[in-house]
Amino acid sequence: MALSRTVDKEIAAENTQARTDADEDAVYVRRVQEGDVRAFDFLVTKYRERLFSIIYNLTSNREDAADLTQEAFIKAFSSITRFQGKSSFFTWLYRIAVNTTLSQLKRHRLRRFFSLENINEEASSSEIVEALSVKNRTEKSALVHELQEKLNEALQKLSPKHRTVVVLFEIEGLSHQEIADIMGCSVGTVRSRLHYAKQQLQAYLHDYLK
Amino acid sequence: MSEDPKPQITLEQLLKLKKEEQPPEEFWEDFDREFQRRRLRALVERGEEGSGPLQWMIRFLYAFIPVSVTAAAAMGFILFHGASQEERQLSRPDVANVSLGDAGSSSRVSLTENPAPAGTAESRLSVVSASWESLPSDAPSRFIMDSLPASGSNGQSERFRMVQHSPLLKVRSGGSMRYVADPITVKKSDAMTVSFRPSSDF
Numbered sequence: 001m002a003l004s005r006t007v008d009k010e011i012a013a014e015n016t017q018a019r020t021d022a023d024e025d026a027v028y029v030r031r032v033q034e035g036d037v038r039a040f041d042f043l044v045t046k047y048r049e050r051l052f053s054i055i056y057n058l059t060s061n062r063e064d065a066a067d068l069t070q071e072a073f074i075k076a077f078s079s080i081t082r083f084q085g086k087s088s089f090f091t092w093l094y095r096i097a098v099n100t101t102l103s104q105l106k107r108h109r110l111r112r113f114f115s116l117e118n119i120n121e122e123a124s125s126s127e128i129v130e131a132l133s134v135k136n137r138t139e140k141s142a143l144v145h146e147l148q149e150k151l152n153e154a155l156q157k158l159s160p161k162h163r164t165v166v167v168l169f170e171i172e173g174l175s176h177q178e179i180a181d182i183m184g185c186s187v188g189t190v191r192s193r194l195h196y197a198k199q200q201l202q203a204y205l206h207d208y209l210k
Numbered sequence: 211m212s213e214d215p216k217p218q219i220t221l222e223q224l225l226k227l228k229k230e231e232q233p234p235e236e237f238w239e240d241f242d243r244e245f246q247r248r249r250l251r252a253l254v255e256r257g258e259e260g261s262g263p264l265q266w267m268i269r270f271l272y273a274f275i276p277v278s279v280t281a282a283a284a285m286g287f288i289l290f291h292g293a294s295q296e297e298r299q300l301s302r303p304d305v306a307n308v309s310l311g312d313a314g315s316s317s318r319v320s321l322t323e324n325p326a327p328a329g330t331a332e333s334r335l336s337v338v339s340a341s342w343e344s345l346p347s348d349a350p351s352r353f354i355m356d357s358l359p360a361s362g363s364n365g366q367s368e369r370f371r372m373v374q375h376s377p378l379l380k381v382r383s384g385g386s387m388r389y390v391a392d393p394i395t396v397k398k399s400d401a402m403t404v405s406f407r408p409s410s411d412f
Contacts, residue, residue: 037253044245049232057228066241074248078256148231151224170225201221210218 025089032080040077047090048073050172051097057167058101058160060152068104072097087181094182098164105160147208154204162197165190170198 025046031039051072056065075096083092155163164183168174169190176194180187202209 037249040249044242048238048241052233053229053231056231062233066237066244070241070245070248073245074252077249078252144227147219147224148228151228166225170222171228198221205221205224208219209221209224 021090022088026085029080029083029085029089032077033083040080043089043093044073047093051093054094054167054172055097055101057155057171058098058105058163060156064104068101069097072100075100091178091181094168095184098168098182102160102164150205150208151201154201157204158197158200162193162200165193166197166201169194 025043028039028042032043048069052065052069055068055072056062059065059068072093076093083089087095155166158166161183165179168179168182169176174182176187176190179190183190
């Protein structure tokens with residue numbers, strides 16, 4: 001009983017936070033719609049890293065990701081007067097970012113140049129890095145780098161839509177419903193794509209995973 | 211890799227590790243700069259079609275750019291053209307009245323028909339007088355004369371090349387480029403009096 005109360009409290013706190021975030025976004029969106037161009041800067045600063053992360057994980061290329069992130073923000077800025085608040089701002093923004101990226105991926109299907117960002121190993125989840133059973137730090141860094149490369153290759157073998165659900169769910173931590181809203185499909189479709197994508201990734205990375 | 215034990219990591223853990231891949235701080239500084247630039251362009255494009263509260267801001271931003279560019283260009287012009295009086299004196303060419311008709315009908319020049327490059331004319335001219343004079347107000351264009359040594363039937367003679375002179379350019383003697391020829395259109399006439407300013411640098 002005490003545990004469920006704690007869990008309820010956490011969920012309630014998260015919901016409160018979510019409502020606060022959404023309310024905060026709504027305030028800034030309204031200001032932009034009224035002509036305060038600078039208010040959009042706040043939204044860019046708030047979401048740029050998340051947007052970049054999604055797009056980077058979809059494209060595996062930093063330059064492309066930077067360019068597409070810019071493009072997504074500009075599209076959002078240009079069409080913000082048409083945003084009616086039926087969904088949350090971040091869902092709307094993510095939808096623009098994902099659609100922009102998927103269009104780009106369709107146009108440049110054969111792009112194979114990957115770039116890797118450095119992993120902030122100190123900030124990263126220590127249990128994950130520690131799970132790499134390698135003795136010294138140098139070898140661990142090399143192994144992490146190798147795993148990054150292999151994962152990028154495996155992700156690129158997925159179709160863009162399957163890759164998107166994996167990125168949004170496993171990397172960005174969005175819910176099935178949120179992903180469905182962003183991708184304009186049902187929750188069931190999200191689940192089945194996710195299941196299939198993970199099966200594929202397991203097969204590709206068999207030698208590297210437990 | 212195959213000889214070593216497999217890393218004890220799951221797919222989910224590996225995917226979560228990707229979340230830690232982040233560009234350095236400098237990346238975001240460049241990102242912000244680029245975003246400002248793109249947004250300004252989007253504002254300008256939107257300003258051409260839209261209306262509303264942003265309109266005045268767009269016009270202000272749009273007007274600010276050409277003003278600053280014009281100011282920069284004007285400053286550059288002033289710096290370039292702001293030669294001292296003495297420098298102007300040196301680069302100021304002499305003026306002489308030349309009558310093309312005096313040199314005979316063969317020297318009748320029609321610049322539009324001359325096979326020389328547009329804006330230039332090659333003709334043997336006799337100098338009537340040379341003096342410092344201001345250009346007549348009805349002169350179609352300003353010319354300078356460059357004398358080029360040429361061999362004629364009478365031995366050494368001079369050929370004169372008439373080209374447009376721009377006061378903004380300093381002409382150095384001894385240099386390979388002594389003048390700038392600009393395309394000009396001059397009406398054909400039997401006798402044309404042209405005031406010219408041969409540069410004292412020649």
